[in-house]
Amino acid sequence: MNRLLDRFDHFLIDLDGVVYLGDQPTPCAAETFTALNDAGKRRLFITNDPRRTADGYATKLARLGIPADPAEFLTSGRAAALYVQREGKTGRPIFVVGSDGLRSEIEAVGGSVLRGSDGMTAEIVVVGGHEHFSYQELKIATLAIQRGAAFIATNRDANFPMPDGLWPGTGPIVAAIEVATGITPVVVGKPEKLIFEIALDLFPPGGRCAIVGDRLDSDILGGQRAGLATILVLSGCTTAAMVERGPIQPDYVIENFSRLTTPLS
Numbered sequence: 001m002n003r004l005l006d007r008f009d010h011f012l013i014d015l016d017g018v019v020y021l022g023d024q025p026t027p028c029a030a031e032t033f034t035a036l037n038d039a040g041k042r043r044l045f046i047t048n049d050p051r052r053t054a055d056g057y058a059t060k061l062a063r064l065g066i067p068a069d070p071a072e073f074l075t076s077g078r079a080a081a082l083y084v085q086r087e088g089k090t091g092r093p094i095f096v097v098g099s100d101g102l103r104s105e106i107e108a109v110g111g112s113v114l115r116g117s118d119g120m121t122a123e124i125v126v127v128g129g130h131e132h133f134s135y136q137e138l139k140i141a142t143l144a145i146q147r148g149a150a151f152i153a154t155n156r157d158a159n160f161p162m163p164d165g166l167w168p169g170t171g172p173i174v175a176a177i178e179v180a181t182g183i184t185p186v187v188v189g190k191p192e193k194l195i196f197e198i199a200l201d202l203f204p205p206g207g208r209c210a211i212v213g214d215r216l217d218s219d220i221l222g223g224q225r226a227g228l229a230t231i232l233v234l235s236g237c238t239t240a241a242m243v244e245r246g247p248i249q250p251d252y253v254i255e256n257f258s259r260l261t262t263p264l265s
């Protein structure tokens with residue numbers, strides 16, 4: 001049987017738009033993961049959303065009938081924490097503009113997180129979108145960066161889909177700090193290469209790796225920059241017409257995630 005899944009050893013899998021839409025799994029998602037497991041494929045879930053921790057995502061997938069280990073999730077928040085660790089800087093004082101989930105990812109790699117106005121003395125500022133963003137956080141981050149703190153953004157996503165429309169993502173918050181300081185951050189999440197480098201380090205070396213995602217300007221562009229095979233699903237925010245129009249061309253376009261397991265024509 002000539003199936004797309006047989007062409008690769010490892011899969012980086014985006015979550016929203018691929019595995020689920022909001023709280024609904026995409027068609028046959030659980031069965032597709034069973035087929036991937038049966039074929040001995042390795043997987044890592046990769047998402048730009050820094051609000052939840054890996055544990056939170058594992059719980060969400062379990063609820064959708066997809067058992068997963070927290071170690072199989074690389075959020076842009078965890079990737080930012082692993083980046084700080086890789087740079088040997090977890091001992092430096094860190095201010096986090098973001099959710100408790102992002103703070104706990106930083107603390108999980110041994111990062112020392114400053115709270116409140118102590119954050120002005122931070123040597124590193126890590127920024128991820130969250131619903132309680134405030135002027136106070138903006139001010140503390142701005143002052144710390146003015147005083148020389150490194151500026152790290154989990155991602156630059158402009159928005160994310162919610163039932164009543166597109167809610168502002170991390171990008172607008174990063175932009176506010178950028179405008180206030182005149183400093184450009186190091187960006188970790190898709191489509192930047194850092195999150196892919198960190199992800200590939202979590203697989204055994206040498207396998208054939210593909211990314212499965214629903215966004216051309218994030219999953220597919222990032223996968224191409226990282227030299228991976230790219231598989232676009234049409235179950236999320238991209239339509240076939242957008243692929244035809246766009247300059248970014250994935251290697252494969254499939255209707256939804258379950259098509260990994262059906263024979264190629």
Ligand SMILES: [Mg+2]
Pocket residue numbers: 014015016017018213214215236
């Ligand atoms: Mg997505």
